[in-house]
Amino acid sequence: MTAQVKRSSLLGGHKWLWLSLVSLNLVLGWAALILPTAPGLPSMENIQLLQAFSEALFPSADWRLTPLAALEQQILMELKLPRAILALSVGCSLGLVGASLQGLLHNPLAEPGILGISSAGALGATLTFYSGLAATLPMAVPLGGIAGAAIATLGLFLLAGRQAHTATLILAGIAINALAGGLTSLVLNLSPNPFAAMEIIFWQMGSLADRSMSHVWLSLPLMLLGWVSVGAAARSLRALALGEFTARSLGISMPMVRLQIIGGAALAVGAAVAVTGVIGFVGLIVPHVLRSVVKQDPAVLLPASALGGAALVTAADLAVRLLPLQVELKIGVLTALIGAPFFFYLIARQRNTADAN
Amino acid sequence: MTSVSNKPNQVPLAAEGLTLTRSGTGIVSSFSARFGDTRGDQGELVAIVGPNGSGKTTLLQGLAGLLSPTAGNVKVHGQILAELSPLPRAKLIAYLEQNPRVHWRLTVEAVIRLGVPQEKVWWFSEDPLKKEFLEHICDLTFCQDLRHHTIQDLSSGEQMRAHLARLLIANTPVVLADEPTANLDPFYQLQCMQLLSNIAAQGKTVVVVLHDLTLATRFCNRMILLNKGTIVADGRPSEVLSEANLRRVFQLKASAVAGETGLKEIGVAPEYPWTILND
Structure with missing residues (x-):
């Protein structure tokens, strides 16, 4: 009897994609630990990194092959490691949430910022700069960001109601976006001196520099929860390809799907924005590129976009670190500069295929 | 099955x-x-x-x-x-x-498979659909040749066959x-x-x-x-399709004859002003 059952799980049939995306992330993650944090500094040896990992895993064993200097050890564990973990997890969050929102809204142009949670998170962080909390408390900025994102999510659900239509949620998101944007401008307007304003503006451009393991411990659990919540909606997203009515007739509970995706998006994106600022275009471009690779399957697109987003943000952060400029480029600026032209290209290609039909 | x-x-x-x-x-x-x-x-x-x-x-x-x-x-x-x-x-x-x-631009087979109510929500669970039943439904709805085509590229008739297969596969x-x-x-x-x-x-x-x-x-x-x-x-x-019902509900002047598969002498019922505009 079991022999007749075709064994195919949700992820089946894309072995090469998973293999290449996972290895790409491994290579980029390894590079993020080995390559220097700023141009001109020396790289670490591969063997040194192996040594450091071994020591961390088995501290009692004798690993004295290539001793790592105390300073290098410190740079690795306190600068590069949190930065690499955050690049991977923030990218993962943005890609995953982008893909899930595109599936929920049947719209290839949806992106994580559409719900207003990112801008509210940015507002929360901005307020900590303005109030001076950021200067006194080291974790004030991400905590402010998380508070902002949480309030926005609450507002989103209150505004749209429990039995909300998806369109109502988008409208609520637009309203929250507008309000948070206006309040952020107000804070900038009222900021006591240009330096405070500069600090806010730079933070909002998005950066992974100088983040510590505390940032990781603060944001990673929230992001993980968000990933689980969004991931649980995968099969529902697939049924939603047939529209909400038919999806409901197939046993999908729409309030549940909306809660899973929007709640998960709020957790993952809110936590991501709180620690890194706004990194645009990743959640839009990554699902767009990978959609045809996964044969447009909205469920398989979720893990694919998560891995793709992680790779893209890690690569962008490496580029930001290694570009020989006077001032370190902000990662959000780089993703926008690469993402926008690429988006033009996608639109042009889509237009051409539309003309051909 | x-x-x-x-x-x-x-x-x-x-x-x-x-x-x-x-x-x-x-x-x-x-x-x-x-x-x-x-x-x-x-x-x-x-x-x-x-x-x-x-x-x-x-x-x-x-x-x-x-x-x-x-x-x-x-x-x-x-x-x-x-x-x-x-x-x-x-x-x-x-x-x-x-x-x-x-x-989304899914294949006909992907659309048909969506019709199976999914028991398990989680990732690595098996597909409950048996291959023989999928084949049976595809034969029944004449979808065998369409299975690997993208549904949007097909004609309305072919798309409807795929949707019927999606309906019946449950x-x-x-x-x-x-x-x-x-x-x-x-x-x-x-x-x-x-x-x-x-x-x-x-x-x-x-x-x-x-x-x-x-x-x-x-x-x-x-x-x-x-x-x-x-x-x-x-x-x-x-x-059901009596002359009185057709006239009252559909505003039509016609009759269904028992044993025949259709309406006879179909036309718009004269008492509705719509006909005056059309004349």
Whole structure:
């Protein structure tokens, strides 16, 4: 009897994609630990990194092959490691949430910022700069960001109601976006001196520099929860390809799907924005590129976009670190500069295929 | 292949005083009807007909459990539909909406596979669909050649075949379809109705909303005529489509002759001013 059952799980049939995306992330993650944090500094040896990992895993064993200097050890564990973990997890969050929102809204142009949670998170962080909390408390900025994102999510659900239509949620998101944007401008307007304003503006451009393991411990659990919540909606997203009515007739509970995706998006994106600022275009471009690779399957697109987003943000952060400029480029600026032209290209290609039909 | 598990002495689908409203306006009021056979070995193909705005689509959505009734209830094998959670409901009733759409460029096979109610939500669970049943449904709906085509690239008739396969793959005892023959050429209309008629003959309860009275008369042994949300007639098509009903409900002057599969001498009833404008 079991022999007749075709064994195919949700992820089946894309072995090469998973293999290449996972290895790409491994290579980029390894590079993020080995390559220097700023141009001109020396790289670490591969063997040194192996040594450091071994020591961390088995501290009692004798690993004295290539001793790592105390300073290098410190740079690795306190600068590069949190930065690499955050690049991977923030990218993962943005890609995953982008893909899930595109599936929920049947719209290839949806992106994580559409719900207003990112801008509210940015507002929360901005307020900590303005109030001076950021200067006194080291974790004030991400905590402010998380508070902002949480309030926005609450507002989103209150505004749209429990039995909300998806369109109502988008409208609520637009309203929250507008309000948070206006309040952020107000804070900038009222900021006591240009330096405070500069600090806010730079933070909002998005950066992974100088983040510590505390940032990781603060944001990673929230992001993980968000990933689980969004991931649980995968099969529902697939049924939603047939529209909400038919999806409901197939046993999908729409309030549940909306809660899973929007709640998960709020957790993952809110936590991501709180620690890194706004990194645009990743959640839009990554699902767009990978959609045809996964044969447009909205469920398989979720893990694919998560891995793709992680790779893209890690690569962008490496580029930001290694570009020989006077001032370190902000990662959000780089993703926008690469993402926008690429988006033009996608639109042009889509237009051409539309003309051909 | 799981067989249709009809519980004995329970009507597959029954509506009692079903009242449905949309944004406060009553669309269907106290609709009562029983569909299917209590013995469970015989199916039934029922057509719901009526003019535009008579509440056919709303009624079908109510029967599918997609609209909560403001009064009355729908029972499936004796269970009240509103008390069932979405998944058990999906295993009892398959529903095809009017003008079905697919939002992403999926293949026909991917669309058909969506029709199976998914028990497990998590990632590495097995696909409950048996390969033989997929083949069977593809044969039945003439989808074998279409399986690997992107559904948007196909003609309306081919797309409808894929949607019918999606509808039937759930293998539910009750099948509801809202105007499955709309936009189809005569050949595919006949093919579609023949298919629904065949599955009804296999013991399923099939309720179809139809605009084409000729098709309905030809394939359905029972017809429910709806006007302004209430039942005007329920019975054999030749009785339902009486000259009086056609004139009153459809504003038509025509007659259905018993034993014939269509309307005779169809024309607009003279007492309606619409004809004056047209002349």
